[in-house]
Amino acid sequence: MNPSFSAAEEAFRQEARIWLIESLRSVGYDAMSWRERLDTDFCMRWERHMGASGWTGLSWPKEYGGRALPLVQQVIFQEEYARAEAPILWNSMAHGILAPTLMYYGTESQKKRFLPGILSNEERWCQGYSEPGAGSDLAALATRAERISDARGDRYVVTGQKVWTSVAQFAHWCFILVRSDPKSSRHKGISFLLLDMKSRGVTVRPLRQMTGESEFNEVFFDGVEVPVENRVGEEGQGWEIAMTAANHERGTFFVPMLVSMQSELRDLVKLARTTPSDGRPAIEDPLIQDKLAQLYMDVSVMRLNSYRTLETLMQGRPPGPEASFTKLFWSEVRQRMLELAMDILGPQAMLAWTDPQAAAGGRWQREHLWSRAITILAATSEIHRNIIAERGLGMPR
Ligand SMILES: Cc1cc2nc3c(=O)[nH]c(=O)nc-3n(C[C@H](O)[C@H](O)[C@H](O)COP(=O)(O)OP(=O)(O)OC[C@H]3O[C@@H](n4cnc5c(N)ncnc54)[C@H](O)[C@@H]3O)c2cc1C
Incomplete structure (x- = not known):
């Protein structure tokens, strides 16, 4: 049994397939060996090319620069992408998890500031959830965010450690879960912040994997300042936001x-x-x-x-x-x-x-x-x- 697609969906499949074949050929992909295709710089250049050519944000509403295509067409594109064995998408967490989260929970100014950079892939993101003592049991996370208000503004000061943070070494930004209420435990008192990876106090240490490559990292935060306007949702709403985001990922x-x-x-x-x-x-x-x-x-x-x-x-x-x-x-x-x-x-x-x-x-x-x-x-x-x-x-x- 195969699912059937409408004539319009099949026409979209053809359009996507032709774009992929021609674009990949134009960047010399067809002549590359399997190993050359793993090259990170190449993959990231390709990702920006996709953004510039209007082949990202297929399901996004038009007001955010997307194409507002129905889910089935988005899936058709993903199928064609995989069939073409096209390059690894390093910014996929921003597209799959963060963008839908921002559209739902973000303020207008957060959407305006961050969505275009995701759409174009000019800004890459990593996901800062797991910690040495909080993986499957994510609610045990301990990275602290202390709120400070003074003449320099309203901000959080983040201190702690994340681990297994994929692509942190290439990321401009990190969406991170922090404990903003020190007296809280478990699911309560967690907030969802957007943290600039260039901030003072961020240290990224790549971890060497079994393959010899380093895709994920340890990330240390030593008094890193994050403006309060970079908090998504309310203070303490981080768990709910992360769980909604996980549904997008799944x-x-x-x-x-x-x-x-x-x-x-x-x-x-x-x-x-x-x-x-x-x-x-x-x-x-x-x-x-x-x-x-x-x-x-x-x-x-x-x-x-x-x-x-x-x-x-x-x-x-x-x-x-x-x-x-x-x-x-x-x-x-x-x-x-x-x-x-x-x-x-x-x-x-x-x-x-x-x-x-x-x-x-x-x-x-x-x-x-x-x-x-x-x-x-x-x-x-x-x-x-x-x-x-x-x-x-x-x-x-
Ligand atoms: C390639 C890779 C990329 C990753 N990228 C990211 C990333 O970008 N950002 C990020 O935040 N995290 C990332 N992770 C981390 C990933 O989410 C965690 O590794 C995962 O959630 C498991 O947590 P843990 O490693 O702490 O193992 P633990 O949670 O300590 O688990 C250890 C073992 O105990 C078992 N276990 C734990 N709890 C239970 C339970 N309740 N019932 C039964 N068995 C249980 C587990 O199944 C496992 O076998 C990545 C991991 C990998 C491997």
């Missing part, structure tokens, strides 16, 4: 990932056809065949489930436990897929992904190592299982 966030997994599976089949194992192609091994067939079924199930989530969203209902199911299933299937890639590569899998002799430019080894993170980011598998059990199946806590 909405259509995984659609492109599902599409890219379909093409990853096709590439895995090619790898199995071309990699020898005991003197014959690995694909002739019945165990490899079984695992590939299982993955094919899993990816088909995932696709149908992502459309089910989309239908929920189109009916105006917030994504509930089905979004947790999609994230859980996607992350665990992808890990299995990359483990199978290691099985297919056999002894060659032992080469580091950066080794010049690694098959396919080291793609499979790198993705295998990276994939260990995906059952942790955007809430761990255990947390998603809790959500499914409690909110989906109504089981007791």
Whole structure:
């Protein structure tokens, strides 16, 4: 069963596909190796190009510079983007989480100040939520924001530490959760601030990951001043805002990932056809065949489930436990897929992904190592299982 799209939606798909093919060709993307395509500077230039060409903010209202397209067209674009294997979008948290939050909770002057920079991707953002003692249990966060009013103005002074802050080393701004009421505990007394990463007292230390790359960071705040007008919502409303924002993140966030997994599976089949194992192609091994067939079924199930989530969203209902199911299933299937890639590569899998002799430019080894993170980011598998059990199946806590 495939979802059907109207003639207008199919025409939009064609328009998006042609724009992507032509634009990617014009920046030389088609001639780049898999590894060259990971280059951060290139990806960020491309992102600004998308902004300048009017292919960002597709769902945003026109008054904020968007195209006010219906959700289904936004998803079609995400599908085409993934199908074109287009560059990584480093500012995706600003688009997926912050922009909808600002549109809902932000003041007019905050919208005017911050939305254009997100739309154009001239201003990049990071998300400052997790702390060394507050990950799954985010309500335990301890970064303090003391409010001070004097001749220099009304401001918060932020002191504390965040961790696992993706792309903080490239970010101009951070949307951050802080404890603004020192006497409060848990969900109360938390505020949502927009913090300029160039402020005095901000220190970003990249963390080295298993792949050898540094995508996320520790971020230290030592008396960092944030003007009160950069608080989103009321003082103490931060938890509510963060939870609403999480629903945006869980909405259509995984659609492109599902599409890219379909093409990853096709590439895995090619790898199995071309990699020898005991003197014959690995694909002739019945165990490899079984695992590939299982993955094919899993990816088909995932696709149908992502459309089910989309239908929920189109009916105006917030994504509930089905979004947790999609994230859980996607992350665990992808890990299995990359483990199978290691099985297919056999002894060659032992080469580091950066080794010049690694098959396919080291793609499979790198993705295998990276994939260990995906059952942790955007809430761990255990947390998603809790959500499914409690909110989906109504089981007791
Ligand atoms: C690649 C990557 C990028 C990230 N980017 C960001 C970012 O940009 N900004 C940001 O703020 N954070 C980011 N994070 C952090 C991420 O949100 C946290 O790692 C995640 O919420 C888990 O928190 P933790 O690491 O503190 O683990 P913990 O919460 O300490 O969990 C440890 C283990 O205990 C389990 N556990 C915890 N509580 C329960 C429970 N109630 N029931 C059952 N099991 C439980 C967990 O599932 C896990 O296995 C990123 C993480 C990764 C891996």
